[in-house]
Amino acid sequence: MPRSQSANRQIKLGAVLFGVGGPGDHDSWRNPEIPGDASVDIDWYIARARQAEAAKFDLVFIVDSQFITPDSPPHYLNRLEPLTLMSALAVSTTNIGLVGTLTTSYNTPFNLARRLASVDLISRGRAGWNVVATGDGGTAANYSRDEHYDYESRYARALECVRVVQGLWDSYEDDAFPRDRETGQFVDPSRQHKLNHKGRFFQVQGPLNIVRSRQGQPVIFQAGDSDEGRDLGAAIGEGIFTHAPTLEAGVAFARDIKARAAAKGRNPDHVLIQPGVRPWIADTDAEAIEAERYERLHKDFGKTLAQFGRPFGWHDFSQYDLDAPFPELGDLGNDSFKTQADRIKAVAKERNLTLRQAVTFFSEQHRSPFVGSPLTVANTIEEWFRAGAFDGLNITVTIPSEFAKFTDQVLPILRERGLVRAEYESDTLRGNLGLPVPENRWTQARRATDEAVRDTLVEA
Amino acid sequence: MPRSQSANRQIKLGAVLFGVGGPGDHDSWRNPEIPGDASVDIDWYIARARQAEAAKFDLVFIVDSQFITPDSPPHYLNRLEPLTLMSALAVSTTNIGLVGTLTTSYNTPFNLARRLASVDLISRGRAGWNVVATGDGGTAANYSRDEHYDYESRYARALECVRVVQGLWDSYEDDAFPRDRETGQFVDPSRQHKLNHKGRFFQVQGPLNIVRSRQGQPVIFQAGDSDEGRDLGAAIGEGIFTHAPTLEAGVAFARDIKARAAAKGRNPDHVLIQPGVRPWIADTDAEAIEAERYERLHKDFGKTLAQFGRPFGWHDFSQYDLDAPFPELGDLGNDSFKTQADRIKAVAKERNLTLRQAVTFFSEQHRSPFVGSPLTVANTIEEWFRAGAFDGLNITVTIPSEFAKFTDQVLPILRERGLVRAEYESDTLRGNLGLPVPENRWTQARRATDEAVRDTLVEA
Incomplete structure (x- = not known):
């Protein structure tokens, strides 16, 4: 180290x-x-x-x-x-x-x-x-x-x-x-x-x-x-x-x-x-993996889809065909969580994903x-x-x-x-x-001035 | 009653x-x-x-x-x-x-x-x-x-x-x-x-x-x-x-x-x-009256004068002669505690007070x-x-x-x-x-509507 x-x-x-x-x-x-x-x-x-x-x-x-x-x-x-x-x-x-x-x-x-x-x-x-x-x-x-x-x-x-x-x-x-x-x-x-x-x-x-x-x-x-x-x-x-x-x-x-x-x-x-x-913790690895998998697979897809809309200003994605290509969204998301929205748009385009595939892809990103x-x-x-x-x-x-x-x-x-x-x-x-206590800026400024004056005196 | x-x-x-x-x-x-x-x-x-x-x-x-x-x-x-x-x-x-x-x-x-x-x-x-x-x-x-x-x-x-x-x-x-x-x-x-x-x-x-x-x-x-x-x-x-x-x-x-x-x-x-x-509470009335009087008379007049400036936007009254007539203040106080400021100006004018008399008069108003x-x-x-x-x-x-x-x-x-x-x-x-719990306005509105509908039904 x-x-x-x-x-x-x-x-x-x-x-x-x-x-x-x-x-x-x-x-x-x-x-x-x-x-x-x-x-x-x-x-x-x-x-x-x-x-x-x-x-x-x-x-x-x-x-x-x-x-x-x-x-x-x-x-x-x-x-x-x-x-x-x-x-x-x-x-x-x-x-x-x-x-x-x-x-x-x-x-x-x-x-x-x-x-x-x-x-x-x-x-x-x-x-x-x-x-x-x-x-x-x-x-x-x-x-x-x-x-x-x-x-x-x-x-x-x-x-x-x-x-x-x-x-x-x-x-x-x-x-x-x-x-x-x-x-x-x-x-x-x-x-x-x-x-x-x-x-x-x-x-x-x-x-x-x-x-x-x-x-x-x-x-x-x-x-x-x-x-x-x-x-x-x-x-x-x-x-x-x-x-x-x-x-x-x-x-x-x-x-x-x-x-x-x-x-x-x-x-x-x-x-x-x-x-x-x-x-996700259980007595054995197998139990923990199964518990995580069970919860993930039993999520209500409609609610996941609603949450997926958040970076786009809580855009309603239930209006689209889930199995059609990812929709064209234009500037949507620029005033909300722009980075997340941009990344979703880019990945969906690059990998040629359907809406359903995109939702699943980004859910997987949040697997523990x-x-x-x-x-x-x-x-x-x-x-x-x-x-x-x-x-x-x-x-x-x-x-x-x-x-x-x-x-x-x-x-x-x-x-x-x-x-x-x-x-x-x-x-x-x-x-x-383990973070330092920040010195008060005015105390610091005065101390710096005092030291400068003292240095001058020592030099003189 | x-x-x-x-x-x-x-x-x-x-x-x-x-x-x-x-x-x-x-x-x-x-x-x-x-x-x-x-x-x-x-x-x-x-x-x-x-x-x-x-x-x-x-x-x-x-x-x-x-x-x-x-x-x-x-x-x-x-x-x-x-x-x-x-x-x-x-x-x-x-x-x-x-x-x-x-x-x-x-x-x-x-x-x-x-x-x-x-x-x-x-x-x-x-x-x-x-x-x-x-x-x-x-x-x-x-x-x-x-x-x-x-x-x-x-x-x-x-x-x-x-x-x-x-x-x-x-x-x-x-x-x-x-x-x-x-x-x-x-x-x-x-x-x-x-x-x-x-x-x-x-x-x-x-x-x-x-x-x-x-x-x-x-x-x-x-x-x-x-x-x-x-x-x-x-x-x-x-x-x-x-x-x-x-x-x-x-x-x-x-x-x-x-x-x-x-x-x-x-x-x-x-x-x-x-x-x-x-x-002001003491064992006897006389002791209480004396204690209140002692504290009042031993107040630092300079600090009372500073506090007196608050309704006028913390105006500095120490600049005036205390024993000259109450100063002309114009609009001072209009953007601060206007009511108090107006009252002080009016009383000082009406009673022809000096600054010192005005400060004392209004201090007396706050005697318990x-x-x-x-x-x-x-x-x-x-x-x-x-x-x-x-x-x-x-x-x-x-x-x-x-x-x-x-x-x-x-x-x-x-x-x-x-x-x-x-x-x-x-x-x-x-x-x-002893104050009532205000009914939620939406609940109240729906109840009112329901009652109106019911009354209509009863009448019909």
Whole structure:
């Protein structure tokens, strides 16, 4: 291993809390283990977060979406909002990180900065923000806009928004509040700073009316597979949520992101690649393979077809002949999940697929590569990790007993091998992820000035 | 008493959690009982909310502001954000209501609806929203606006925003989710509704992706003393937060608001008047009077003068001669707290006051009328309540032992007289406040149609 840090690095673990089921999962809610209203039941979330915390996970991850129709998957239809959910989990746990998805397209940076900073203080340094720019174009109609932002401005806006939020987070230096009961000095005015940002999308004066937490700033997560998405992740992401269909694809993605980050002057060790994974675990490999196969083959094709329409703005594909050549879709998808939509169109054309074949092809892309006995799954995870396919895994959590198989049967094997932690190293999210606490920019600037002055004096 | 309900009505109680001190309170943070960082310490808030819940309070109340300078009062400088704070308190309490201040000027209705509904579910029906339109004009610069909204459009926007939020809250009827594990039906599409709002300020399609709680919708609170403010309160307010300097002023205000509400076709019993109060309690009347007087006379005049500038957009009054006639201010304050600013200008002119006299005059207006021994304070509260000056009181909570004097010494007297509850009647906020659960508008519309059809059949 070329890097000294890599010798004793461990796999970071996230638990993606999906309530009644994640994307494409239309049936988990029928499992008697899950309350039918799990996605709006705070007790369900608290129990899962504590289950993950007992297993020493780094974080829970809350995904999001805001545009629904009656045909949306169960978890989309009716769910708790991430920010309020994170805050409730903050006082219900002690060490685990809390990462929530919030869009830069339909929130203002001052509100984002303030609410995320508040969760960071309430959790005493355990908040993370999954930055998204919103793919569902229909969301625009819920926010007084005729049209969704176009692709380019959505990403430019996201980058500017994150920079403004991070700037606001530094409004107070860490020594801003002497709170001297004797002299009566509560605040040191020289340690409160306006941002005075004037940019393409936002003009924000500041200061923000809240201090930094013990971890300095919430941790920034991002997911995005397009060229623009990868650049944004390389620029701002400290954790990258992704999908790795194969070991090779995982390695290629991780290398690409880390190279882009290094090119931007960042330390690639501080950009953690974390694919989402739903492991299938049973006593034997054969049982696990059969269970995964059974669920996959018994999916309702109509619902899979409806989900297939999402990258194209929830386009209704049931209007086409399934066995005719893949339909001509023109620009459809450009205002939604463009990269996914473009890839589907290209593959369907290149391979000359029918609609049915295309749907099946892309469903197969989402088959879990982590299927087998606890030992097999642990071995696969170790192999991928050592090959550099990821820094951590985000485990899909829907059915509690399925999650327990991972925590109680797979993790002990990995722990034995030193690949996952036995105890938390820290009670902040940055501390557990091995990420540095960012120094306040104003403190840093003053320190730099002071050093320059001192150097001048020494030379003189 | 003319109304049957009034015979056994009780005083509603709110606890206004002020951390290191409310408006104009620059010194409480020096009290050794209060952690210097109380305003950002979730444990302080949880302890106070539980103290209020143990005393069977109806609700805790979280005020807010977003524009600061280095001279802002301590609690303003650095505080938890209301929405995230409410959610953390929701899982830390069981019966008490949670009312948070959120502005309609710098939030979008979809985000407001979703986040408040989420807190309402997390608390299992205990959320309330204090609707404000933002008085501090400087806030605009934090939200990419050159200027604050003018007075008229701020109030019109607030009304439209609340109506949109309430419309979104009804997106799902209460029977929308059959979740039939046998048939596989999760949602009943006929019970999910778009709002399709197209108004002056907002265009919002919906549906919102979250169900109603057990109380139907969060309770709407409002504060506003101007003609526009009173009309808004009478239109939307189920609780009205106000200031009552004297019994007579309280009675006049309550009568006015209830008359305005009745004129709008609302039941005046469902508009609860709740002045904010800081009681001064000691073993004897003389001790209490002396304690209140001591604190008042030892206020730092410079800080009182800075606070005096708030209605005028935090105008700096230290530039004027204190003993010269009150300065000519022109339109100053029109974009901030206009009603307060206009009143100050008018009174200063009418009474020919110097600046110093004006500052003192308006400070006196905020002297607490509830000063004395526990028995005296209980008697005063009973007198005001029976005269119709309020339906409830919002007690300022900063110093825990001061609050304990109210809960442990005054409340038992009022409880003995049947004027406050001994046990919660309900575990929802509406239940405890005696407010009805609003029927879902779509359910109501269908019921009305069904009844009309049935009547036609009966007649035929």
